[in-house]
Structure formats: C-alpha cells, structure tokens
Amino acid sequence: MTPLTYHRAATVQQAMQLAGVAGRRPLGGGTNLIDLMRKGIEQPSGLVDVSGLSNQITPTPGGGLMIGAATKNSALAAHPLVRAHYPMLARALLAGASAQIRNMATVGGNVLQRTRCLYFQDAAASRCNKRLPGSGCDAHGGFNRYHAVIGGSSSCIATHPSDMCVALAALDAVVHVADRGGERTIGLVDLHRLPGERPDIDTVLEPGELIVAIELPRSPFDGPSAYRKVRDRASYAFALVAVAAGLEMRGDTISEIRIAFGGVAAKPWRALRAEAVLRGGPATSDAFERAFEAEFAHAAPPEGAAYKIELARRTLVAILSKLSGSTQ
Numbered sequence: 001m002t003p004l005t006y007h008r009a010a011t012v013q014q015a016m017q018l019a020g021v022a023g024r025r026p027l028g029g030g031t032n033l034i035d036l037m038r039k040g041i042e043q044p045s046g047l048v049d050v051s052g053l054s055n056q057i058t059p060t061p062g063g064g065l066m067i068g069a070a071t072k073n074s075a076l077a078a079h080p081l082v083r084a085h086y087p088m089l090a091r092a093l094l095a096g097a098s099a100q101i102r103n104m105a106t107v108g109g110n111v112l113q114r115t116r117c118l119y120f121q122d123a124a125a126s127r128c129n130k131r132l133p134g135s136g137c138d139a140h141g142g143f144n145r146y147h148a149v150i151g152g153s154s155s156c157i158a159t160h161p162s163d164m165c166v167a168l169a170a171l172d173a174v175v176h177v178a179d180r181g182g183e184r185t186i187g188l189v190d191l192h193r194l195p196g197e198r199p200d201i202d203t204v205l206e207p208g209e210l211i212v213a214i215e216l217p218r219s220p221f222d223g224p225s226a227y228r229k230v231r232d233r234a235s236y237a238f239a240l241v242a243v244a245a246g247l248e249m250r251g252d253t254i255s256e257i258r259i260a261f262g263g264v265a266a267k268p269w270r271a272l273r274a275e276a277v278l279r280g281g282p283a284t285s286d287a288f289e290r291a292f293e294a295e296f297a298h299a300a301p302p303e304g305a306a307y308k309i310e311l312a313r314r315t316l317v318a319i320l321s322k323l324s325g326s327t328q
Helices: 012-019 033-038 073-078 080-085 087-095 099-104 107-112 164-170 272-278 285-295 307-324
Strands: 005-008 024-027 046-049 057-059 065-068 174-179 182-187 210-216 225-230 241-250 253-262
Touching: 012 024, 012 046, 012 174, 012 210, 024 033, 057 080, 065 080, 073 080, 073 087, 073 099, 073 107, 080 087, 087 164, 087 225, 087 241, 107 164, 107 210, 164 225, 164 241, 164 253, 225 307, 241 307, 253 272, 253 307, 272 285, 285 307
Parallel strands: 005 046, 024 046
Antiparallel strands: 057 065, 065 210, 174 182, 174 210, 225 241, 241 253
C-alpha cells in the first residue's frame, strides 16, 4: 500500500496552499485520477479534495455563462441555459461515459482527464512516453485503431478522450485558472498540448495552478448546432470520431460556422482551416468536402487508424448537411 494524505479544501486559496506541496494532486470526482492510481500510473503523495469548491453556473454580463470547476457533468448537461443556448455542449456531455460517472465527474476534472490509450494504461507490460518519458511508444506499430490521425508525433499518438472539451473548443470556451500569485485565463483550444517530444506534459498549466471555472462566451450562433459521436457501441465508449458543429446561414451563404473534432488528436481539435474555407461561402457537399481536405491535408494516421480519415470526412459532411439543410 502506498501511503498518502487527504485534505478537503474549503476555499480556492486553501486548495492552492494545500496543493502547492510537491506530490499532491487536486481531486474532483476522481473518475479518472483514482482509476490511474489503482493502476499505479499516478502515484501522488497526497490528495486535495476540491469537489466542495464552486459548482455554480451563472450568467455573465456579456450574455455567456461562468461554470464553476466543481460543477458535475450531469448538472451542466441538464442546466436550462446550457440546453437552450449551447445544445451541442449538452449533447456532448450526455454522450460521455455513463450516467453514474456523469453524476460524479466534475467539469474541471473532465478538462484535465488523461488519455485512455491502452499502452498508457498498461504500466506492467507496455512502453509509453506519456507515462515514462524516453521509454518508447508501443502504440506505434501496435494496436492503434483508436489513436490520433493528426497532430501526433514519433513519441505519442494518443488521443484526448473528452466529449465535453470538443464542444467547448467549438464554443471558444475560456479556462480560468488561479495560483498564489493571482488568476489568468487560457483559451480552451490553447490549454492542451500536442505531444511533440514531451507527451508526458498534457497542458500548459504551470505547477500550482488550479482550474477554478470555465467561461462560455455568448453563443456565436442562434442557428442550429449539434454534436455527433461515432463509436463502437451505443454507450459507454470513447469516440472513434466526434464532431461538434454549429452555423448561421444568411440566405444560401454560411455567415458563421464553428467546427471541432474529437477522437482524432491529442487535444480537442478546432478546425480553423475548415471554418475559413466555409465562412462566407455556399453550404454544399462540395464545399464541405473541400473544407475537410483543407483541415486534414497534413494528417498522418497510423496504419490501424487510417479508416478515421474517411469516417471523419463522412461525419463532417453529414452533420453540416443536416445543420444547413443542404441537399447538394
């Protein structure tokens, strides 16, 4: 048995003070961290329970929402303002995990969950640079059907598992973090790192920083939005490919559009190139195809995950065709 300490923080300031000790980790719902501890992948010397911190969802002066980091995923999915103004987020949350896990998991913990790569999870027999830098990556040349097709490296091709974060990326969510020196904000799309040569570093957070809230700006479109998740089975499975998308039409022209992919990279993948191709143009299947080609021009899938390219293409075209009402 590995001894560890447990502390329950009553305030953000207390949480930062307690978590500032080397080896301690913040604990939200524990649905990811506790699993990794049981497998010997995470071995903190102490846990700082932050589940009692802010779980409030409040409107902001600009017409958006401020979501406390301790908010449960199920509560966020069911909130009337989320369902009314950010339906893609509600759908993404409901597509993730099981009802029991959504009732435990927190928004802050969901953002910081680690990969579900089989080799990362197998501390006994597999090489993994994310778990042990410099040890190698058994996913390369191994069973890599679930792995990244874009943004990977020779060191790591694991994917980020969150459904929620894909919708947050499309919605331009902002992460509020705090440390003993104050607070700062990070765009959700900038929070997670691509693996490069240091896949063990998942985010740009500095030591001692704590996520305290997620801010949603006012919804960028009043038109339809959706989240579509393609997976091996109907429930409790991670995405092979997921797409969060929303658009505004002005006549036959796309005036505004947001697209993000899940299941294809080490981070929620905001499709800025695809958006640029489509914004101000027609909503046709040919345009959707061109946008996909622009976004995935530099994709480098491992052999086992090559099917994801066509799957992502078809999913994007299907969801955009439905949202725009395109029959062309």
